[in-house]
Amino acid sequence: MKSKNLIVIPVHDQTEILKKNLPLLEDLCQGDESKLYDLLIVDDGSADSIDELLGDNQWIKCVSHEEKIGFGGSFITAYQFARDFEYEIMILLDPDNDEFIHDVAPMMDNLKYGYDIVTCSRILENYNYSKFQERYVEFTAEISNALKDVTDDNLTDPLSGIKAFYVKSLENMDLTEFSHGILLQLWVQSSYFGLNSIEIPSASGESFGRELELEEDLLEVYLAVLETERHLYKKSPLN
Numbered sequence: 001m002k003s004k005n006l007i008v009i010p011v012h013d014q015t016e017i018l019k020k021n022l023p024l025l026e027d028l029c030q031g032d033e034s035k036l037y038d039l040l041i042v043d044d045g046s047a048d049s050i051d052e053l054l055g056d057n058q059w060i061k062c063v064s065h066e067e068k069i070g071f072g073g074s075f076i077t078a079y080q081f082a083r084d085f086e087y088e089i090m091i092l093l094d095p096d097n098d099e100f101i102h103d104v105a106p107m108m109d110n111l112k113y114g115y116d117i118v119t120c121s122r123i124l125e126n127y128n129y130s131k132f133q134e135r136y137v138e139f140t141a142e143i144s145n146a147l148k149d150v151t152d153d154n155l156t157d158p159l160s161g162i163k164a165f166y167v168k169s170l171e172n173m174d175l176t177e178f179s180h181g182i183l184l185q186l187w188v189q190s191s192y193f194g195l196n197s198i199e200i201p202s203a204s205g206e207s208f209g210r211e212l213e214l215e216e217d218l219l220e221v222y223l224a225v226l227e228t229e230r231h232l233y234k235k236s237p238l239n
Helices: 014-028 050-054 071-084 102-111 134-151 181-192 218-234
Strands: 005-011 036-042 059-067 089-092 117-121 161-166 197-201
Touching: 005 014, 005 102, 005 181, 014 036, 014 050, 014 102, 036 050, 036 218, 050 059, 050 102, 050 218, 059 071, 059 117, 071 089, 071 181, 089 102, 102 117, 102 197, 181 218
Parallel strands: 005 036, 005 089, 036 059, 117 197
Antiparallel strands: 089 161, 117 161
16 A cells, blocks of 8 residues: 655665664554555665665665766655655655654644645754854855845755655746755745745754765855746745
8 A cells, every 4th residue: 555655765875874764764664554654765876785775675665866966856856756656745854864764753743734845954953053063054044044035934954855745735846956956946936836834953963064065166056046046936926
């Protein structure tokens, strides 16, 4: 029996963290409550062997990219899978966070309150916040301020890859960025289409800033994404 809820884990050489969480994932997907979730791993051209992880675990679905194309590419692949196989809810997790499995329940609880998108901040209520590298904090603050200028959304962690949303809520969006910039597209377009969203604390903030190490001059890249989206989606059609 197929679940209505799809957990998605985009990976690139993160097999060890997945192995650690596999028993908990199996409980969610194969447990006594008649399959609350299905699991999709999007392998973005990993050098390590994802096949070893899958093994005889036929309950795990996997889509692989032949080479690494980026977080945004994995997001697009996962969304298309969820849409084409008619899932109602997609839950996107971050395997760089050791405790990523614990973000599932609070996101699902908040979706039940009527939100279209629930996002987990690695900053909110994080007692280790002071240990984050200052350059990551400053970078994120600048992106947050630029996003607020476009959408009025006041997000502390707009580049967080920990999210849950109703698949149908994205049907009118045009998400094209292959970098983490796709999340900025998501926020601008969600505002344009009048979606309801909420930001809640993540169970772990261990991955904060790693998305900023992937390429050089990412601040300019992300600000350019926001400027493009500003011109494409000038105001909500509901206004």
